[in-house]
Amino acid sequence: MKSYIKGIVTFSLGTWLKAIINFAQISMITYLVSPEELGKAVMFSLLYNLGLVFSLFGLDEAFMRFYHEEENKSRLFWSCLYPSLMIGILLSSISIIFEKQMSRLLYGETYKWLGLLYxxxxISGVLQRYNQLYVRMKQDGVMFSILDVVNSGGNIIGMLAYIFLVQRSFFSLFFGQLCGNLLALxxxxxxxxxxxxxxxxEWKRLTPYFKYAIPLVPSALLFWLFSAIDRITLRQLSDFSEIGLYSVAFKIASIINLFNSGFINFWKPTVFDKYKNDPNWRNFLRRVFLIASAIIFTLTVGLLTVKDVVFMLFQRNYRTASFVLPALTLIPGMELLFNITGVGIFFSKKTYWFFFIAAVGVTANYFGNISLIPLLGARGAAISTGISYILIFALRTAISERLCSINLPLKKFVTNLTIAMCVILFDTFxxxxxxxxxxxxxALFLLLIYNRAFLLNISKSIISLVNRNA
Structure with missing residues (x-):
């Protein structure tokens, strides 16, 4: 287990530094960009992410799935990248041609150069996805962390340069993202x-990649809709300022990704390797699930304990977002855990299940949002989205269990989730x-006591690792 912790730590180093940079960036944004402009940036981001889903076309997942089976890694890399890049160029051309229509769809008014920026x-996002994916699959945690830091550093420099040299608009946030992507590339x-x-x-060799990737595309589109429906509904039933407040709360919830990102980036290549070479992979998965659930819920409640101190660092107009935050902390937590429990769907290659899961999630989240947003605004969107992620976790876990008979230990998970939900609901209302x-x-003290055995073992492993490398 110590070797796996070392791998997670090396993959997380860049994420920790990136989180520090991103937190500083969020604080700057609250002082330099109005909630309304931030809300506009969020809508642009939704369209950008949709373009990435179409451009990648599931081939990034195919690259990970076949990485350990293909001897010629470079050929696999270019075979997956080239079609993604061609689709990205096609979509980019369409965005430039139909710039006015795209602008009016998002904002109800026209912004010059929006199509070109998109x-x-x-294109830089597609290239950067494969850039980091190659390093991730090689399990080069140090290089992965360097790319993370370079990306975040370039992002904040580009954003500040645009704000001070051009104007304080939502364009600055995406100019920063572009600069970060280019530097990391x-x-x-x-x-x-x-x-x-x-x-x-060799075009004939693309057939198995596309056979694996194509069933992932509808589910990826539905999952995009699932993750975007809260902001889309806020756009319909509220205004850009409310979306901006929601976005800030969402970014603070992403602090939990300090643990998530490093773990998930290490997890997928490791678990595919375990499945292929270790007959006891189920025992390994059960232990990882118990440890991860103990850590993630402790981090969640820990963040909620200090949330009001964090928001004191932001401009006053953004501080009410602290009551939107609690339910949003379920998103990174559930996402981490269903990436662990849902691997049976990948192993069985029955990826069509993701479409069904995403469809259920979208439907539940949509009806939750239209019911709660008129009553609670951004808090209602957060509650609906958080509960929908719990539903996604339950479905992925149940289907994976049915396909691979993992026999996950769920008692401790349910107890941890119950304690966290009590805190989330209390802090929201x-x-x-x-x-x-x-x-x-x-509640944090209660979680520390309940999970003390797992947390102590992890702490000892990390201390031992540090001492050995000192």
Missing amino acids: AVTL MVGFIVDSNSRRFQAI IMNYLYDFLFSAS
């Missing part, structure tokens, strides 16, 4: 150029800073 950001291709030498694509702190701190 086009270049999308330069570093990745320069340092790792030998393993990415261009290989002629009891808008009193002192009461929220006292209740959250009590």
Whole structure:
């Protein structure tokens, strides 16, 4: 287990540094960009992510799935990248041609150069996805972390340059993203150029990749809709300022990704390797699930305990987002756990199940949002989305269990989730800073006691790893 912890730590180093940079960026945004402009950036981001889903076309997942089966890694890399890049260029061309229509759809008014900004950001996003994916599959945690930090550093520099040299608009956020992507691409291709030498694509070899990838596309589109329906509904029933507040709360909830990102980036290549080479992979998966659930719920309640202190660092107009945050913390937690429990669907290659799961999630989230947003605004969107992620976890876990008979130990998970849900609901509806702190701190103490065995073992492993490498 110590070797796996070392792998998670190396993959997480960049994420921790990236989180520090991103937190500083969020704080700057609240002072430099109005909630309304931030809300506009969120809508642009939704369209950008949709373009990525179409461009990648599931081939990024195919790259991961076949990485350990293909001897020629460079050929696999280019065989998956080339079709994605062609689709991305096609979508970019469409965005430039229909710039006015796209702008009016998003904002009800026309913004010049919006199509061009979308086009270049999308192409850079496709390239950056494969850039980091190659490093991730090689399990080079140090290089992965360097790319993360370079990307985040370039992002914040580009954003500030646009704000101070051009204007304080939502364009600044995506100009920053573009700069970050380009810098990370330069570093990745320069340092790792030998393993990415261009290989002629044998089109007949693409057939198994597409057979694996195509069933993932409808489910990926539905999952995009599932993750976007809260902001789309807010756009319909509220205004850009409310979307901006929701976005800030969402970004703070992503602090939990300090653990998530490093773990998930390490997890997929590791578990595919375990499945292929270790007959006891189920025992390994059960233990990882128990440890991850103990850590993630402790981090969730820990964040909620200090949330009001965090929001004091933001501009006053954004501080009410602290009551939107609690339910949103379910998103990174459930996402981490269903990436562990749902691997049976990947192993069985029955990826069509993701379409069914995403369809159920979208439907539940949509009806939850239209019911709660008129009553609670952004808090209602957060509650609906958080509960929908629990539903996604339950479905992925049940289907994976049926396909692979993993026999996951769920008792401790249910107890941890119940404690966390009590804190989430209390902090959402009891808008009193002192009461929220006292209740959250009590629940955090309870979680630390309940999960002490797992947390102590992890702490000892990390300390041992540090001492050995000191």
